[in-house]
Amino acid sequence: MVGSNRTVLGNGIVHVVGDANVSPEQEKEVRRKLVEKALEALKSG
Amino acid sequence: MRVVHYLNQFFGGLGGEDKAGAPLEVREGAVGPGLVLEQLLGSDAKVVMTLVCGDNYAVEKQEAMIALALEKIREARPDLFVAGPCFQAGRYGMAAGALCSTVQKTLGLPVVTGMSEENPGVDLYREPLYIIDSGTNAARMRDVLAKMANLAAKLVSKAEIGLPADEGYLTRGLIRDQFVEQTAAQRLVDMVLAKVKGEPFESEMVPTAFAPIPMPPALKDLSKAKVMLITDGGLVPKGNPDKIQGSAATRWGSYKIEGCDDLKAEDYEISHGGYDPQFVRQDPDRLVPLDAMRELEREGVIGKLHDEFISTSGLANPLSNTRRMGREMAERIKQLGVDAVILTST
Amino acid sequence: MQLKLAIHRITAIRFGAATSIDGTTDGTTLIVNAEALRRLLLEDPSLSRVEFEIVRPGESCRAGPVFDIIEPRAKEPDSSPDFPGILGPPQTAGMGTTHVLEGMAVTVLKETGAGDSRGAPGYVLEMSGGPAAGTKYASLHHLVVIPCTKPGLPGHAQQKAYRLAGLKAAVNLARAAANDTPVSTYRFESVGPAEGDRDGLPRVAYIGQIFSRQRKPELGEQILYGAGTDGMLPVVLHPDEWLDGALVPSYHNSLGGVETYFYQNHPVIGELYQRHHARELNFVGTVATIAAADNFDRDRNCRFAANLVRWSLKADAAVLTKFGGGVPHADLAETARLLEGMGIKTAVQVTDLARDRRLESALLFNFPEVNAIVCIGGNGTAWKAPRLDRVIAANPEMAERLRGPFELEAMSVIGVSNQQGVSRLRAIIY
Numbered sequence: 001m002v003g004s005n006r007t008v009l010g011n012g013i014v015h016v017v018g019d020a021n022v023s024p025e026q027e028k029e030v031r032r033k034l035v036e037k038a039l040e041a042l043k044s045g
Numbered sequence: 046m047r048v049v050h051y052l053n054q055f056f057g058g059l060g061g062e063d064k065a066g067a068p069l070e071v072r073e074g075a076v077g078p079g080l081v082l083e084q085l086l087g088s089d090a091k092v093v094m095t096l097v098c099g100d101n102y103a104v105e106k107q108e109a110m111i112a113l114a115l116e117k118i119r120e121a122r123p124d125l126f127v128a129g130p131c132f133q134a135g136r137y138g139m140a141a142g143a144l145c146s147t148v149q150k151t152l153g154l155p156v157v158t159g160m161s162e163e164n165p166g167v168d169l170y171r172e173p174l175y176i177i178d179s180g181t182n183a184a185r186m187r188d189v190l191a192k193m194a195n196l197a198a199k200l201v202s203k204a205e206i207g208l209p210a211d212e213g214y215l216t217r218g219l220i221r222d223q224f225v226e227q228t229a230a231q232r233l234v235d236m237v238l239a240k241v242k243g244e245p246f247e248s249e250m251v252p253t254a255f256a257p258i259p260m261p262p263a264l265k266d267l268s269k270a271k272v273m274l275i276t277d278g279g280l281v282p283k284g285n286p287d288k289i290q291g292s293a294a295t296r297w298g299s300y301k302i303e304g305c306d307d308l309k310a311e312d313y314e315i316s317h318g319g320y321d322p323q324f325v326r327q328d329p330d331r332l333v334p335l336d337a338m339r340e341l342e343r344e345g346v347i348g349k350l351h352d353e354f355i356s357t358s359g360l361a362n363p364l365s366n367t368r369r370m371g372r373e374m375a376e377r378i379k380q381l382g383v384d385a386v387i388l389t390s391t
Numbered sequence: 392m393q394l395k396l397a398i399h400r401i402t403a404i405r406f407g408a409a410t411s412i413d414g415t416t417d418g419t420t421l422i423v424n425a426e427a428l429r430r431l432l433l434e435d436p437s438l439s440r441v442e443f444e445i446v447r448p449g450e451s452c453r454a455g456p457v458f459d460i461i462e463p464r465a466k467e468p469d470s471s472p473d474f475p476g477i478l479g480p481p482q483t484a485g486m487g488t489t490h491v492l493e494g495m496a497v498t499v500l501k502e503t504g505a506g507d508s509r510g511a512p513g514y515v516l517e518m519s520g521g522p523a524a525g526t527k528y529a530s531l532h533h534l535v536v537i538p539c540t541k542p543g544l545p546g547h548a549q550q551k552a553y554r555l556a557g558l559k560a561a562v563n564l565a566r567a568a569a570n571d572t573p574v575s576t577y578r579f580e581s582v583g584p585a586e587g588d589r590d591g592l593p594r595v596a597y598i599g600q601i602f603s604r605q606r607k608p609e610l611g612e613q614i615l616y617g618a619g620t621d622g623m624l625p626v627v628l629h630p631d632e633w634l635d636g637a638l639v640p641s642y643h644n645s646l647g648g649v650e651t652y653f654y655q656n657h658p659v660i661g662e663l664y665q666r667h668h669a670r671e672l673n674f675v676g677t678v679a680t681i682a683a684a685d686n687f688d689r690d691r692n693c694r695f696a697a698n699l700v701r702w703s704l705k706a707d708a709a710v711l712t713k714f715g716g717g718v719p720h721a722d723l724a725e726t727a728r729l730l731e732g733m734g735i736k737t738a739v740q741v742t743d744l745a746r747d748r749r750l751e752s753a754l755l756f757n758f759p760e761v762n763a764i765v766c767i768g769g770n771g772t773a774w775k776a777p778r779l780d781r782v783i784a785a786n787p788e789m790a791e792r793l794r795g796p797f798e799l800e801a802m803s804v805i806g807v808s809n810q811q812g813v814s815r816l817r818a819i820i821y
Binding site: 172206208209216217218219220221222223224225226227228229230231232233234236237238239240241242246248249250251252253254255293319320321323360361362363364365366 | 524595605606607658659661666672708710712736737739741745747748750752754756757758761763764765769771813817818820821
């Protein structure tokens with residue numbers, strides 16, 4: 001059971017912060033969005 | 046069979062609460078419950094020494110008490126060490142548990158004790174020890190000692206120990222394998238039918254409830270924060286320098302990313318047997334988002350990205366292992382003055 | 392749907408002039424024309440050569456790494472195809488008559504042991520000693536098929552060649568029995584949601600995971616009627632489809648604890664059928680599903696599976712089994728939780744994940760209503776595998792690696808910790 005308080009849903013087990021189905025540029029955007037979401041979570045209390 | 050027995054001041058005949066400060070005393074032969082124990086263990090058993098200690102002394106001066114007790118037990122060359130039974134007496138249980146677990150660990154002797162389920166000694170020592178369920182009623186002394194003697198005899202002769210319900214010990218919270226007559230399918234259908242009919246059934250496994258982890262405080266200013274990346278997806282430099290195992294890993298590593306804006310496929314490999322690694326192999330940033338973090342660092346969204354990332358492999362890993370690694374990582378991260386961590390998990 | 396099994400009991404295998412069945416007073420021998428079988432398998436251009444070995448129950452012999460184990464079965468001409476979707480058109484399996492060579496198996500080896508998460512060479516077939524007592528496979532006669540693929544083939548093509556070799560060999564051998572009188576026949580009683588409640592007996596369904604998306608299916612990997620599981624949603628299957636060739640395991644069998652043999656002789660389906668015939672319950676059907684790779688996928692699959700059981704099969708109760716390792720615990724438990732929420736009683740079968748032998752590490756879920764759990768052991772059992780003279784492997788290096796002595800974990804002995812319901816190794820709390 002996950003006990004972590006700040007969890008961001010990644011993009012699947014095989015590429016948590018990536019997406020093999022889109023172009024490299026789009027993929028980086030996907031990654032950045034996920035990381036930004038994680039940083040946002042770190043600011044929440 | 047040579048036996049050493051531990052008792053508190055009350056069962057050792059020193060007195061009640063007024064003698065709780067009494068230091069450890071060594072008596073030759075059996076005392077009080079030890080006489081019954083000796084008889085129950087059979088004709089070849091002899092309680093060669095009894096250690097008696099006041100409950101307060103045993104808890105407040107635990108280290109000194111255990112050190113002296115160990116020395117005396119070693120001298121007595123016993124085949125078995127028994128403590129209690131302690132029933133619901135908390136300090137007695139704590140002392141008996143600590144002593145039994147130390148004797149078992151350092152002298153490699155079979156040990157048995159007895160306590161009631163509510164005794165605080167049970168919480169601390171139920172896993173390493175066989176603790177006979179004594180209940181709270183000291184009038185059942187003989188019954189409890191009989192169970193302790195029975196289990197002790199098995200431990201000494203290295204016979205197979207039965208299940209908690211058969212032997213009368215408190216569940217240790219451990220698992221072992223056993224071949225059974227019925228196939229898993231038969232057991233499965235039996236169980237569902239019992240459940241449908243409202244009949245009792247015994248689940249072969251019970252889930253564990255974990256205490257919630259308190260939420261760490263929020264980051265006040267991201268633009269001043271030092272952020273670190275951690276992953277349990279098994280990303281390691283080529284050659285796996287720390288030999289992090291791909292399954293049930295006992296190790297973790299810390300890897301430099303100073304001056305690096307993008308993880309290159311040719312520099313890394315995956316040590317993780319639980320997911321298809323082809324995509325991360327093609328581009329490790331799909332697991333450790335270095336390129337995106339660097340951008341955010343340059344734009345001043347975060348203060349600094351720490352110049353190494355931590356990695357281990359999170360697959361089929363027992364909690365005892367992951368807890369230890371988590372503690373080690375947390376210690377390291379605190380030393381480094383890292384304010385926040387993004388952990389990517391597969 | 393009506394499946395009839397025509398059972399031919401095999402008590403020995405030997406090589407001979409024509410593939411046939413030779414019944415004598417001592418038993419029934421399957422005679423294998425190795426040359427003809429080799430020619431058939433070498434029609435696959437991926438293979439450079441094929442070797443065969445015969446292994447007897449109790450023999451001091453070890454073979455590995457095992458790709459799959461298959462019971463020789465062949466359909467009569469007017470029936471559904473053999474392994475539909477793989478060897479024939481994807482028509483519904485489970486129709487007509489199937490000839491079964493009982494008491495034996497075709498065991499296919501692979502050339503390398505890579506891809507096993509436990510560092511072992513992979514599954515071992517152990518025919519004697521302690522491990523043999525824990526697996527049904529040790530009681531069978533085996534024709535071991537060792538397909539050697541041409542150099543330079545990609546991994547998925549190698550695996551496909553192993554799969555085809557095993558299935559073709561199994562069907563070919565069983566065809567030898569087509570004109571023989573079976574020693575017994577077995578007909579399944581009608582099962583299905585349309586069969587009525589039969590005097591208010593509890594309506595029980597089976598939900599089985601057939602794959603875990605911890606791994607992407609390999610290119611061209613065939614699992615259900617020849618289809619991979621990419622994009623697969625839970626699907627209702629008649630129990631006879633499982634038994635009659637609709638399903639084969641994933642290439643990655645070390646992850647699954649699943650073999651073709653126990654699809655054909657599915658222990659959970661067999662048990663439900665038996666109780667159905669004994670009028671203890673009403674076996675209303677099955678759902679095949681997969682464990683997901685992410686939460687959206689999981690939510691969808693679990694809901695679909697639960698809804699099929701609730702609304703299509705109208706079950707009162709369900710038993711669930713998983714495939715693979717830890718992640719599928721989540722899918723199994725979530726499906727059971729949803730079912731319980733609909734008033735459908737569940738029992739689930741899991742594998743024990745506690746390598747530290749602590750109760751707290753055993754399960755990856757904690758739902759109060761998912762409280763009927765069968766737990767397969769394996770993490771705490773190992774045997775000293777002695778050095779053996781007869782070791783069967785695809786190449787001398789692998790044979791040397793498997794020769795022993797070494798410590799053989801239960802999880803590495805094929806059949807011991809199987810997840811299709813045949814395991815008798817139980818995890819016990821103490």
